[in-house]
Amino acid sequence: MSTSADEFAKVAAKASGGINVTGVTKRFGDFVALDDVSIDVPDGGLTALLGPSGSGKSTLLRVIAGLEQPDEGQVLISGENTTDRRVQDRNVGFVFQHYAAFKHMTVFDNIAFGLKIRGQGTGKIRERVKQLIELVHLQGFEKRFPNQLSGGQRQRMALARALAVEPKVLLLDEPFGALDAKVRQELRTWLRHLHDDVHVTTIFVTHDQEEAMEVAEQIIVMNDGRVEQSGGPRDLYEDPASEFVMGFVGPAHRLGESWVRPHDVEIRHEPNGKTIEALIDRVVHLGFEVRVELTLQDGETFSVQLTREQVDELELKDGQIVFVRPKSSRTFSPDGTVPATVA
């Protein structure tokens, strides 16, 4: 973690309307879901909480929303300590993985719910709901019930419902997790555009590194209830702080003592002293990109990413013996945390 950038983010978050979490610990019985977690999310930013299942990312989001009470630590929203404030008084927008649509209400009534709770007038509610319905492209669906909508439509309705109350922060818990791949992809792009229009501080939880990199400006990688690293998508990919981040954010293979990305490997037909011998198991053509699957002498397998031109030039074929050399690789200290060398 580069401290100066972090400090800057912290100051920026406090000054405006961001989220600061400090020293939050949450246990469920013996299980430590969050272990002394601190994060800073700048105002108006779109941040991803990325991690495998059980890493604590959803719990952290629920702590920020007030749906879970932390055992230790505090949560600041726009510089205000909200740790002991009830969920309904925090003014957060929350979107659940399985939509949590009010099944007995129409799309209109779902979106209007928060406004009605706040006792706003009928005319004002109707106007606001109309705007939101346009924002999430659900025109003509006002009178439908949730079970008459597709998954993607339900999630957009849930998003409109959360945005209706003009929340200080928008929290999305694996919002596209229950949708199929194509809809997911479309909603990602759409969420990105929506955020550019609405500009509310947003955190979304995902276990999909590609989703995080595509949508978010800042990614916080979590593992085992702790923050592994936070930074921009490119920082995490090019400058991972631990073995875990190296392996989780983008593909990576272990080559001897060091870690290497599949596109950072040179293949040649002659050894040059620095190379390792390998057998080509299979050359897989994926259009522009070609994946070469290799087995090393010690039996370990890994794959290399090349372009079609490179493969044609080298005339690579299944069953060939070749010599490989990492163009750039990373070595971590034995405990897997501190980056030791960059070759």
Added chain:
Amino acid sequence: MSVVNPFARYGMRFAALLYLGLLLAIPLVMIFVKTFEDGFREPLEAVTSEEGLHAFYLTLLCVGIAVPLNTIFGVLCALMIVRDKFPGKSIINSLIDLPFAVSPVVIGLALFLVYGVDGFIGGPLDDMGIQIIFSTPGLVLATIFVSLPFVVREVVPVLQEIGDDQEQAASTLGANAWQTFWRVTLPSIRWGVTYGVVLASARALGEFGAVAVVSGRISGETETLPLLVQNEYDNFNVAGAYAAAIVLAILAVLILLSMNLLRRRSSGDEDEELGLQVVAQPAKEV
């Protein structure tokens, strides 16, 4: 379906009809036939007699107190069982089923022991001039006891099925516990509650055993409709017994009819929604 041989299929239908007919339909029809065998005057007189009207009133009173109380208690209890974690929860959960398991006569006796003149609650109350057993409060208590589990048992599975996602969503949107209950939880469990109310009403209406023990059967005072039927029958006033039985049967049929109407309405909702889904324009993503 075509695998089943038609004889077996018709045979099964016939067996089912015969079973239901011999055990349910024919005896019930016979009551109607017997009652009106000698015209309408006699049964009408029996029903509109002072005892008859009082029994009718008393039965409705018991149902009218027991069912609303058990509905409120049932919904609260179901919420507690499904949403809360606390020590002793499993004990409460099994206690609720007690009225299902224990014979109503035993329930009546148990109430008698506690609320009777010699009971540890009944005694002090009697000193204050309040009589429970052999009086209307005893009948109401017995009715509450036997009809207690129905709403809880209908609502618990519904609450488990809907989960607490919607309630959490409501709270993030600013709703307090009360608003969440009225606007989100209750509408979601409404069919479970309705069903429980109908079943509890049917049970409360026809309860005999527990009520018989605590009633003392004072004609025109502590006699509900089922007790009146038995009393008239014992006194060889068969016409009166049949007439009272008819009133009970009509009330029961009304309850069953309302349940069927509600069931049809709720499934009708779903059909309509499914139908709409088919004709709805193809759902377009994004």
